[in-house]
Amino acid sequence: MTTAETGRAVGPGLDRVDAPLKVTGAALYPNDVSWPGMAHAALVRSTVAAGRVLDIDVAPARRAPGVLAAVTHLNAPRLARGPRPPMIGAPPAPLQDDRVLHHGQHLGIVVAESPEQARHAARLVRVEYEPAEAVLDLDDARAELLVDPWGLDTEHGDVDAGFARSDVVVEETYTTPDNTNNPLGLMTTVASWQGGLLTVQDSTQWPSNVRTTLAAVFGVPESRVRVLAPFVGGGFGAGLRVWSHVLLTVLAAREAGRPVKLVLTRPEMFTSVGHRPRTVQRVRVGATRDGTLVAVEHDSVAPVAMDDDNVEPVSHSSTFSYACRGIRTRDRQARLTVPSPGSMRAPAEAQGNFALETAIDEVAHALGMDPLAFRLHNHADDHPLLGLPWSSKALKECYRLGAERFGWSRRTPEPGSLRDGRDLVGYGVAGVCYPFIQFPCQARVSVLGDGSAHVRSAATDIGTGTYTVMTQLAAELLGLDVGRVRFDPGDSDLPYAPPAGGSGLTGALGNAVHAACRRLVRDFCDLVRDDAASPLLGAAPEEVAVAGGRLHRVGDPGRGESYADILARHGLAELGADGRSAPPRAEDLGMAPAGAFGAKFVEVRVDAELRLLRVARVVSVVDGGRILNEKTATSQIVGGTVGGIGQALFEDTVTDPVTGRIANATFGDYLVPVHADVPDMEVLFVGGPDRASATGTKGIGEIGLVGVAAAVGNAVFHATGRRVRSLPITVEQLL
Numbered sequence: 001m002t003t004a005e006t007g008r009a010v011g012p013g014l015d016r017v018d019a020p021l022k023v024t025g026a027a028l029y030p031n032d033v034s035w036p037g038m039a040h041a042a043l044v045r046s047t048v049a050a051g052r053v054l055d056i057d058v059a060p061a062r063r064a065p066g067v068l069a070a071v072t073h074l075n076a077p078r079l080a081r082g083p084r085p086p087m088i089g090a091p092p093a094p095l096q097d098d099r100v101l102h103h104g105q106h107l108g109i110v111v112a113e114s115p116e117q118a119r120h121a122a123r124l125v126r127v128e129y130e131p132a133e134a135v136l137d138l139d140d141a142r143a144e145l146l147v148d149p150w151g152l153d154t155e156h157g158d159v160d161a162g163f164a165r166s167d168v169v170v171e172e173t174y175t176t177p178d179n180t181n182n183p184l185g186l187m188t189t190v191a192s193w194q195g196g197l198l199t200v201q202d203s204t205q206w207p208s209n210v211r212t213t214l215a216a217v218f219g220v221p222e223s224r225v226r227v228l229a230p231f232v233g234g235g236f237g238a239g240l241r242v243w244s245h246v247l248l249t250v251l252a253a254r255e256a257g258r259p260v261k262l263v264l265t266r267p268e269m270f271t272s273v274g275h276r277p278r279t280v281q282r283v284r285v286g287a288t289r290d291g292t293l294v295a296v297e298h299d300s301v302a303p304v305a306m307d308d309d310n311v312e313p314v315s316h317s318s319t320f321s322y323a324c325r326g327i328r329t330r331d332r333q334a335r336l337t338v339p340s341p342g343s344m345r346a347p348a349e350a351q352g353n354f355a356l357e358t359a360i361d362e363v364a365h366a367l368g369m370d371p372l373a374f375r376l377h378n379h380a381d382d383h384p385l386l387g388l389p390w391s392s393k394a395l396k397e398c399y400r401l402g403a404e405r406f407g408w409s410r411r412t413p414e415p416g417s418l419r420d421g422r423d424l425v426g427y428g429v430a431g432v433c434y435p436f437i438q439f440p441c442q443a444r445v446s447v448l449g450d451g452s453a454h455v456r457s458a459a460t461d462i463g464t465g466t467y468t469v470m471t472q473l474a475a476e477l478l479g480l481d482v483g484r485v486r487f488d489p490g491d492s493d494l495p496y497a498p499p500a501g502g503s504g505l506t507g508a509l510g511n512a513v514h515a516a517c518r519r520l521v522r523d524f525c526d527l528v529r530d531d532a533a534s535p536l537l538g539a540a541p542e543e544v545a546v547a548g549g550r551l552h553r554v555g556d557p558g559r560g561e562s563y564a565d566i567l568a569r570h571g572l573a574e575l576g577a578d579g580r581s582a583p584p585r586a587e588d589l590g591m592a593p594a595g596a597f598g599a600k601f602v603e604v605r606v607d608a609e610l611r612l613l614r615v616a617r618v619v620s621v622v623d624g625g626r627i628l629n630e631k632t633a634t635s636q637i638v639g640g641t642v643g644g645i646g647q648a649l650f651e652d653t654v655t656d657p658v659t660g661r662i663a664n665a666t667f668g669d670y671l672v673p674v675h676a677d678v679p680d681m682e683v684l685f686v687g688g689p690d691r692a693s694a695t696g697t698k699g700i701g702e703i704g705l706v707g708v709a710a711a712v713g714n715a716v717f718h719a720t721g722r723r724v725r726s727l728p729i730t731v732e733q734l735l
């Protein structure tokens with residue numbers, strides 16, 4: 001559907017505006033970039049998990065054909081450590097000493113004329129180690145424990161009194177494994193130093209941060225660094241941080257005096273760009289006989305790499321998911337000699353929700369209550385910690401509509417009681433309360449002489465639809481056809497943007513674009529207010545509306561004139577305005593800024609004898625605030641749900657317990673859902689514009705994944721009576 005057909009820029013499923021560029025191959029992904037004189041790099045990686053490099057001999061590599069440079073810790077310059085954004089932090093600068101902190105650590109980079117020559121030469125580098133004992137397990141007593149570095153532990157109400165008066169207490173341990181982000185696009189950096197100007201094209205979700213980091217690490221002014229990322233081959237969180245390979249490519253380009261390109265191999269992706277950290281979680285939930293939750297305690301332990309600081313507040317959403325008078329959460333991180341964990345779609349929530357929503361199901365079962373009724377009974381009408389109303393919340397509607405579409409009423413309470421031929425059938429549900437995450441953002445919007453508009457920001461579109469929804473939003477706010485708006489992101493020289501992450505970009509950038517468009521329309525009003533030649537002479541901004549590329553008097557579409565005419569008469573080539581947005585604060589709003597809410601309904605089928613397990617149906621209902629584009633939004637939820645099925649049934653990054661090597665670092669060995677594993681999925685949106693956001697949106701980039709694993713597990717319990725508390729849920733666990 002196009003705007004012309006609907007008359008609306010925002011809402012219906014406009015096709016992606018960048019689709020033609022992508023399907024014709026005109027969109028330049030980092031992998032496609034080729035700059036004049038460009039050389040190619042390959043990495044040397046550690047084959048031990050801990051210890052020291054006693055010697056590293058690059059002489060054979062240097063003698064190999066085509067080799068231009070080789071950098072190791074022996075000849076690397078001192079690099080500063082970049083800024084550490086809250087929570088995600090920053091990995092250490094590479095090649096600064098002889099320490100080996102994990103298997104697969106980058107120990108050197110080799111530059112050659114061709115990728116093949118670089119890879120060949122990298123294999124010739126001889127490394128001699130003094131190995132040390134690896135620390136690979138969360139329960140290893142030698143592991144240093146980080147205690148609440150960001151002050152997020154929560155103690156609310158009298159938790160112990162709550163447990164004391166509970167009639168039913170469930171206390172269980174839930175475990176989730178390491179999962180690895182695998183964006184299809186192998187992460188790539190291309191770097192060039194020319195005339196003191198560093199230009200980088202990168203598979204990043206956050207160009208502004210790459211610029212800031214490179215400037216700090218290499219000691220150059222930010223104004224001399226430009227980071228381009230107009231297209232990114234997927235992200236899922238892997239592109240949030242500035243990883244070692246990015247810094248090494250920039251370093252290699254400086255050493256070689258040539259532009260250099262580095263494309264990570266798939267196995268390198270498993271150790272170089274983060275992964276969802278495994279967790280061990282203890283959840284204790286107490287309820288009274290009438291089905292009222294009175295105490296929730298949620299503890300987690302997850303790994304953090306040596307000398308790194310990525311921290312996931314795994315239990316965080318348990319602080320606001322249910323109305324409960326006693327809530328205690330604690331997250332700890334154990335320092336291990338493992339590759340750096342990092343954000344992977346719905347970091348913390350993906351793991352934490354599995355534990356909480358499984359425990360909630362267990363309590364409902366212990367009380368003999370329907371798990372959906374139990375969730376509704378304990379719905380948090382207000383934010384439990386802040387005691388404030390939510391800026392928006394349609395979770396009850398998610399449950400109601402989802403139950404209706406799914407046919408929840410057909411569920412028979414007894415586990416194992418629903419059968420269809422050979423299949424044991426199970427129905428499971430999980431609720432999702434996604435946190436509100438937003439960052440400051442800026443945008444610039446201009447109307448050009450021909451009356452078209454140009455929107456610019458340093459943001460990226462990692463495949464989520466940012467190109468499209470920002471185009472729609474600006475079109476609506478300026479009264480233009482979508483085809484008359486161009487959105488150019490992906491350049492750090494443009495106004496600052498936060499990461500395409502945390503489900504926060506559409507809100508942050510949308511509100512910045514909103515502010516810029518509003519200001520721009522006001523500026524146009526100011527231009528014509530005293531203009532005797534204008535039909536808008538004397539009109540105050542609030543008396544002016546926009547439509548069809550024109551400003552006109554409210555209620556009188558005939559009395560107005562086009563942007564193009566105004567600019568021409570005033571001798572202006574264009575008129576532009578800047579806009580900025582900042583996250584709203586609960587104390588200013590008098591309400592709790594809400595993230596998205598959702599409900600997942602899942603049907604599983606388990607072969608009664610063979611225990612083969614498959615997901616047969618998923619109904620997702622999401623309160624995402626105002627939906628800017630139903631098509632891209634639905635795709636977000638569908639994609640997230642597939643990721644959730646992966647988390648529930650397949651994904652498991654296996655670390656060899658002796659060597660610390662990732663044992664399944666290929667697409668052949670690391671299982672993800674294929675089409676045969678993915679059923680028809682229904683996606684529904686409920687709720688309306690959020691009051692805390694100028695555009696009314698709430699983030700939906702991650703909520704699609706969250707809740708799937710718990711709903712699958714809860715459905716497996718219903719089908720089989722077997723409670724699986726450890727992901728992924730495999731056939732073996734059901735035998």
Ligand code: MOS
Nearest residue numbers: 237344345501502
């Ligand atoms: Mo997302 S894991 O915040 O890119």
